[in-house]
Amino acid sequence: MLKRFWLWLGRLIGKLVFFFAVVGMLGWGAGEAYYAWKFSGPVSSEEQIPPNEAALTRAIIEDTVRVVEQHRDNTRVLRDAHAKAHGCVKGEVQVLDDLAAELRQGVFSEPGKTWQAWVRLSNGNAYPQFDSARDARGMAVKLLDVPGEKLMPGAAHAGEQDFVMFNHPVFFVSDVAEYRSNFAAQADGKKVLAFFPSWDPRTWEIRHLIIALKTLAPAPETPVATTYNSIAPYKLGPLNVKYRVVPAPQNCPPYQLPEQNTELPNFLRNALYQQLSLDRAPACFELQVQTQNPQYYMPIEDTSVQWSEKISPFQTVARITLPPQDFDSREQNLFCDNLSFNPWHALPEHRPIGGINRLRKAVYEAVSAYRHERNAAPQAQAPASSGL
Known part of the structure; x- marks a missing residue:
């Protein structure tokens, strides 16, 4: 039985x-x-701005300020994202000597030119947490002494060209409308509603939830051993492109990072300090661009879609070197906290395009001004010991 x-x-x-x-x-x-x-082409090679985008942007700024206040560190107001830095370090960005003629635009117009830069490496969360937590990781590059009129007027950033990236090729929202819905739910502490806003299955964003889960990746061995992506598109002269930065250890002397204690809360900073400050070993990357082919599904307004590398492979335009240096001082860490990175700190040849980039212009500027005002922070000045 x-x-x-x-x-x-x-x-x-x-x-x-x-x-x-x-x-x-x-x-x-x-x-x-x-x-x-x-996801089949063709697509537009021009921006398409929804009529309600300005109102949505104002609402997102309000939500962002709420999140910033929720994550205040004692008396300091932190960034709304990428609050925890592993360090701001000096870098050199050298344009390739043999760069193709169509890519010689903006800061890449002079082959062989070397720009001095600040490079900020960070975790993605709005509140500092252990590096072992699953999280996005970010890289922001600020070229210095860049001549020419910038997209955002003002003396504070008149000589800067910024590139802002993080370590996943796509974003977990498509556009400003979805960002508003998603971010409002997170600001209210209702994370489930970020991807499941109602009982109607037609409103569920399962694909974007999967992207978000992939974005929250385990920490790399070191912040100089991962690839960083612009996600949103930009102009490169007449071209539409996306950027990425890839590790290029072949461009540096051989180096093996000693095994790190990943149980430490700041082991990524420790790894960066070990390489650049203790072992005096440089770190090398390559800055690359991928051009849009609008005959295929390579959209400007949807940041959740990855442009096909088979159709349009990435091309290296410059080499980035982080030379040996001492960076982990109180003075430099405060300088790093007061630095503002914004993709709109840019020459017209590098104009950000697409809804998420248009949103960034308003949100980054508003939150930066709010944060600096609340912190009574002066304009960031390079530490005297930095040499920049």
């Missing part, structure tokens, strides 16, 4: 597993077919 029951139960479980496997395969196939249809 018991034997027959177990045989029956085994057959039932086997049928259920087979059934759900078939349903899963069919669902996966249907999803692949749907997105193959949805």
Whole structure:
């Protein structure tokens, strides 16, 4: 009797597993077919601005200020994202000598030119947490003494060209409207509603939830051993491009980072300090661009879609070197905290495009002004010991 029951139960479980496997395969196939249809070209090579974007942007700024206040560190107001820096370090960005003619635009117009820069490496969360926590990681590059009129007027950033990136090729929202819905839910502490705003399955953003989960990745061994992406597109003269920075250890003397204690809360800063300050070993990257081919699905207004590298491979435009240096001083850490990075600190040849970049212009500027005012922070001045 018991034997027959177990045989029956085994057959039932086997049928259920087979059934759900078939349903899963069919669902996966249907999803692949749907997105193959949805994500098919051609697309526009021009920006398309929704009529309600300005109102949504104002609401997002209000939510962002709420988040900033929620994550105040004692009396200091932190960034709304990427609050924890592993360090701001000096860098050199050298344009390739043999750069292709169509890529010689803006700060890349002079082959062989070397720009001095500040490079900020960070975790993505709005509140400092242990480096071992799953998180996004960011890199912001600020070129210095860049001549020419900038997109954002004002003496404070007149000589700067910024590139802002993080370590995933796509963003977990498509546009400003979805960002507003997602961020408002997070600001209210209702994270489930960020991707499931209602009981209606048509409003669920499962694909974007998967992107968000992939973005919250385990920490790398060191912040100089991961790839950073612009996510949103930019102009490069007449071209539409995306940027990325990839590690290029082949451009540096051989170096092996000693094993780090990943249980320490700031082990990524420790790894950076170990390489640049103790072992006096430089770190090398390459700055690359990927050009839009609008005949394929490489959209400007949807940052959740990765542009195909098979259709448009990345091309190196410059080499970035972080030379050996001492950076972990109180003076330099305060300077790092007061630095403002904004992709709109840019020459017209590098104009940010797309909804998320338009949103960044307003939000970054508003939050930076709010943060500096609340912290009574002066304009960031390079420490005297930095040599910049």
